[in-house]
Amino acid sequence: MQNPDARPGPLHWCALALFAVTAILSIAAVRLSIGPLPIRIATLLASGACLALADAGRFRDAVGRSWRLIAVVAAVATLGVVVSILASAPPADLAQQVIEIHVQAIMSAVIAYALVLHFGVGPVLGCFLGAYALSAVVALGQVLGVDPAWEARAAIGRLMRDPVLTQHWYVSRERALGLSFSPVHFGTQTCLALAASTFLRFARAGVDARRLDWTLVGITCLLVALAAVTGNRSPLLGMLLFLIIYGLITAPRLVLIALPLLLLAAIALPLLLDDLSQAGVRVAETEDGSSAGRATLRAFGWFLIGQRPIGYGLTFDSVEHWASFAHRSIYMDNPLTYRQWAIHNYYLNVMAKYGVLIVGIAAFILPRNRVQAWLWLGFVPYLVHIFYHNDGPMQGDFLIFFILPAALFLASRSPGVGGERSARAASGRSWRRAFAEPVA
Incomplete structure (x- = not known):
């Protein structure tokens, strides 16, 4: 073409x-x-x-x-x-x-x-x-x-x-x-x-x-x-x-x-x-370290956005804010994962970094026809894919x-x-x- x-x-x-x-x-x-x-x-x-x-x-x-x-x-x-x-x-x-x-x-x-x-x-x-x-x-x-x-x-x-x-x-x-x-x-x-x-x-x-x-x-x-x-x-x-x-x-x-x-x-x-999980095939595993704490990480991401809707800025690193969420994660799965890993959700990361106003800008890229x-x-x-990664x-x-x-x-x-x-x-x-x- x-x-x-x-x-x-x-x-x-x-x-x-x-x-x-x-x-x-x-x-x-x-x-x-x-x-x-x-x-x-x-x-x-x-x-x-x-x-x-x-x-x-x-x-x-x-x-x-x-x-x-x-x-x-x-x-x-x-x-x-x-x-x-x-x-x-x-x-x-x-x-x-x-x-x-x-x-x-x-x-x-x-x-x-x-x-x-x-x-x-x-x-x-x-x-x-x-x-x-x-x-x-x-x-x-x-x-x-x-x-x-x-x-x-x-x-x-x-x-x-x-x-x-x-x-x-x-x-x-x-x-x-x-x-x-x-x-x-x-x-x-x-x-x-x-x-x-x-x-x-x-x-x-x-x-x-x-x-x-x-x-x-x-x-x-x-x-x-x-x-x-x-x-x-x-x-x-x-x-x-x-x-x-x-x-x-x-x-x-x-x-x-x-x-x-x-x-x-x-x-x-x-x-x-x-059967595949028992054989060690990773794509069939759902309880490995990568997936076990995703729900906790997402909850942490929503918590951070709620704490500062205006955003944390371009240098945002979720791990730096783990202490503010510690008391809320006691009974969650894999409760310490957010102390080591980033949020592992692109959409939450972007909203935490730029603030909720980023949603208004994102609306301009939606298809119209x-x-x-x-x-x-x-x-x-x-x-x-990016829903599960940073x-x-x-x-x-x-x-x-x-x-x-x-x-x-x-x-x-x-x-x-x-x-x-x-x-x-x-x-x-x-x-x-x-x-x-x-x-x-």
Whole structure:
């Protein structure tokens, strides 16, 4: 789905290559840096510089087309700064958070969008999917007990000087993590890989097409298997929900025919999970340390939000506030978990950090029409996954801003069933949300 008037030159191809390197570094060597500057940021900046030098007008066009997304990120940053000042956050720490979270998000989105304008969504999403595939191959090697696969991650860890908690995964070989920073990060990237794959298929068949795409179903099943063998449970739940919604929309008769089989599977599932748990398969375990204290952590998160609805600021760390909740958790499951672990719920983390006013800003990214809602479908597994973990948009996960511009571009083109509508028809639509913007 390439823009017909885009004619990539040498600098454009150099920018795309640097973006591909950035995607690899962002997955496999996220903490690798020269002094205070992560190498992935240097390659991303170099990619943007190549694009600006090659075609400054189109780069400005990418900024213009992304302005609603930029405005939302800027509004979130402003809210975070105000809340942080009220919470007496150290200015240096506050500045660092703004640069690492909000400035990086805007920079990533604009550069990715500029690349989409030159090359289309396929090559740009392909950069991320290629980097993920490399990590996934290593993860499969780790699952199969291939020593070089574990040694590759250990070698990268030595270069990045991984903390002890991260080293635990590849020293103990307890859970495969590919080239990612941790198994949980691999799970997040698996969800983003499904979103990227969904957008690629939508670009091919036409956004809002109501036909079952068996290729997309097959890709989803492959990613389900990868999540299972790496012990990531929340992506499995999210992808199951994705398949159900996708099936009900595109092939409701098939879902109804399969319903009796699904009911039988639901009856047999507890027995199967029990057998798998006894065999040590992590995705079947529900009483391990990771899941036993989630309810207590969520209660702690709601308590903190209730104590300070205005928010704790960008330097918020829930562990620092454990003492205020100690008397309330005596009879809860795993009552000391919040003294060691963060809240483990992205949505509660964000509300605690920015305050409840963040909900008002978040309302501006909700879909307003069928095309936007259809594009949101690709993020269903991601939205479920982050419910159980800390990272998410503007909260530790910057990779989503490599993916979002493809969705923005697809929405702005207003494609219909079976292909892309004309740009003239697209320009007649009014977009009032950050997820899609008008075509220039």
